[in-house]
Amino acid sequence: MAETIFVSSCLLGLPTRYDGTDNICPEVIAYLQQNNLIPIPVCPEQLAGLPTPRLKCWFRQGTGKDVLDGCGIICDEEAKDVTGAFAAAAEDSLKIAELTGCKKAILKQRSPSCGSARVHQNGQLVTGMGVTAAKLVAAGIEVLSEEDFAAK
Ligand code: SF4
Numbered sequence: 001m002a003e004t005i006f007v008s009s010c011l012l013g014l015p016t017r018y019d020g021t022d023n024i025c026p027e028v029i030a031y032l033q034q035n036n037l038i039p040i041p042v043c044p045e046q047l048a049g050l051p052t053p054r055l056k057c058w059f060r061q062g063t064g065k066d067v068l069d070g071c072g073i074i075c076d077e078e079a080k081d082v083t084g085a086f087a088a089a090a091e092d093s094l095k096i097a098e099l100t101g102c103k104k105a106i107l108k109q110r111s112p113s114c115g116s117a118r119v120h121q122n123g124q125l126v127t128g129m130g131v132t133a134a135k136l137v138a139a140g141i142e143v144l145s146e147e148d149f150a151a152k
Helices: 026-034 064-068 083-099 131-138
Strands: 004-008 038-042 057-061 073-076 104-107 118-121 124-127 142-145
Touching (some): 073 083, 104 131
Parallel strands (some): 004 038, 004 104, 104 142
Antiparallel strands (some): 118 124
């Protein structure tokens, strides 16, 4: 039976980004097709009930792992604390990954939810994971990003 894989929906061309556009990645789509994988498209931020378009958000304090540990903060561009929505997004995303049997994920780099190596913190790109990426990794799911496919 074909394997399922959790994928940031914007990488598949769904217009789920904060500004209502997508991040379609032909290399990721080709990888899914070539390996006969069944993508489970998820936008954690939409799953948490955030609207699209929505205000841009970034880490005010810490990164995704810190949010899971209770000491990270995410704010939107109007300085409203939206940490709770991002934490709920991670919880719900993990439930979907588990329900659909995903052992692997491909997530959009630099997103406060989906970033797996770098995220935005107070106007800087810093090393760290988004909240959903950190949640999936903590549950033992292998997390890749579109950058792992772009040069192949
Ligand atoms: Fe894409 Fe993740 Fe941002 Fe949703 S939360 S638009 S899936 S990067």
